[in-house]
Amino acid sequence: MANRVRNFGAGPAALPLPVLEQIRDELLDFRGTGMSILESSHRGPAYSEIHEEAMTNLRRLLEAGEEYEILFMTGGARTQFSLVAMNLLTRGSRADYVTTGRWSELALDAGRRFGAVREIWTSAPHGHDRVPGDDELAPDPRAAFVHYTSNNTIYGTQYHRVPESGGAPLVCDMSSDILSWPLDVSRFGVIYAGAQKNLGPAGVTVVVVRRDLLERSEPSLPETMSYAAMAAKRSLVNTPPVFSIYGLALVTRHWLSQGGVREIERRNREKAELLYAAIDGSEGFYRGHARPDSRSRMNVTFNLPTPELEASFLTGAAAEGLAALKGHRSVGGVRASIYNVAELEGVRELAAFMNDFRARNG
């Protein structure tokens, strides 16, 4: 694939090339069934096997115990902002939210529409440049849940630990860093994630929910919005997003064959270090947005001395096949999204381009 660009887009993000090749190769005839997986009944044997494999692979990669249900829903994390509250924020209870960027602000705003919420910490006053330490958080142990966003794609900050929730169920939007490092799933009540950054093609949302929390879903909730109803039917209340779950099965299979989450983390550290070294060695030419202890290994965000240099940087990078580096439209600058699938070689090329661009313009 000589003409394949290095894709630093924030999502939908790059997929493993062997996965794309497999999708292509079996697109017209799925494993001898005489039809495409796109044409297969969601209740037939071909798709059922994929559906179960996707759940099993994900459970293995997350090392999630049997006390957790894995759900395949739709509507993205944005829909989960509401569904978390609709399912877990029972009458008379209150939820605590930690706000570290745009997505957690939207989650808080959605929660507010369904019940009592409290913002217990926010990085807004200092431009969302870091995540809090545990000593800065005092969640209510009786909270319905404590919600946080593990990685902030726009600002490029990330938690490198699971925060303390003081005993309340921890709920995490892990859309942008799920499977990027090994973490203890048993610390969570709910993990949710849109697939399109680290899990597979857009169109499916993964929800990992501790079984005892399913009791909170009111029976009056629509089935496709109810964690309990979706769990009871193994996410087959109705036709699921077949292709996206198929893609997720292949991506998770790929990672299992590559050594699992520990190997993913090793690669992610190496990639992120290359870019942060280019920033730190630039004598202030590249100014990283995140404070060093909160730096994301998924989204490396930085500015150049002037908007003109930023524009020139983006144009020059694109000309060398380093694509989709523009910062989020709300903050500008440069953003290199280096999710699990981003290849080391491409990140090396970007680091070299950064050094070269500075030498020419610094």
Added chain:
Amino acid sequence: MANRVRNFGAGPAALPLPVLEQIRDELLDFRGTGMSILESSHRGPAYSEIHEEAMTNLRRLLEAGEEYEILFMTGGARTQFSLVAMNLLTRGSRADYVTTGRWSELALDAGRRFGAVREIWTSAPHGHDRVPGDDELAPDPRAAFVHYTSNNTIYGTQYHRVPESGGAPLVCDMSSDILSWPLDVSRFGVIYAGAQKNLGPAGVTVVVVRRDLLERSEPSLPETMSYAAMAAKRSLVNTPPVFSIYGLALVTRHWLSQGGVREIERRNREKAELLYAAIDGSEGFYRGHARPDSRSRMNVTFNLPTPELEASFLTGAAAEGLAALKGHRSVGGVRASIYNVAELEGVRELAAFMNDFRARNG
């Protein structure tokens, strides 16, 4: 594609072979972008063009005027059962429902959770064997809306006209027969349809909504559940189901090149007539479920004299590459789903098999 089976599954259903081939051919490099469409940003030029094309093609095929918005949502018709009521059933109003099978029963049940509803007609007492005539319906002209299901996949009945709603906005679940015959969209308030039978791959739900009805969506609704919010952002509130919309763009482009909905209808009539002729000429060996005037051109449902013969029929058909003919698990028997994409040649083969099977077993 010598080994391609004739797929009579009820959905996800067959896709046009040229569409599958195009998806395959451009899967690794989408039109010179150096990446897959699966890896493209939903806000970048490559995907934006697809998104707009999908909307435009659908508008052209439906001949929907500018007073209608076309939305791309997720969660299937099952989710729309709730969203229709959440968006349109304002406080103090009441909605009328016509019940002609399992899906309209579920829509009614969902509506009941959000407001006042009334069932104005049901085919349940006679086993959902037909749809009502206009003289049997007396919808309330002040109803928030009148809801019906245009084609009933399980029982094999279908409306061959747009029913009178007495002035109230008509809301239709058209999941299983959208684009199957030309109809006057201006008669409708809302049309919704999961894509996976006639529009493209599973994972996207189309909602066609008359603009003036958007005023009813409460601002407190979550954006991904609000017709008004989705319309305001051209269905890009968050990452859409990229691949499914891409597939929909290709399928609708295919139909435009084939002559549009009038040509689809011509083919559908020809296909359905072949199978109903096999039933009607069988001297009672094949017993169609639907009354003749309500027969579906999408799902042809029938029984054989004994369950043993039905099992033998299904096995024999599968051996000849006529796949997925088993009736819905709730009713049994045989169901031939012959959506827009089903090829005439395959339907001919099925009709021939029916005649042959009867000759051998009648």
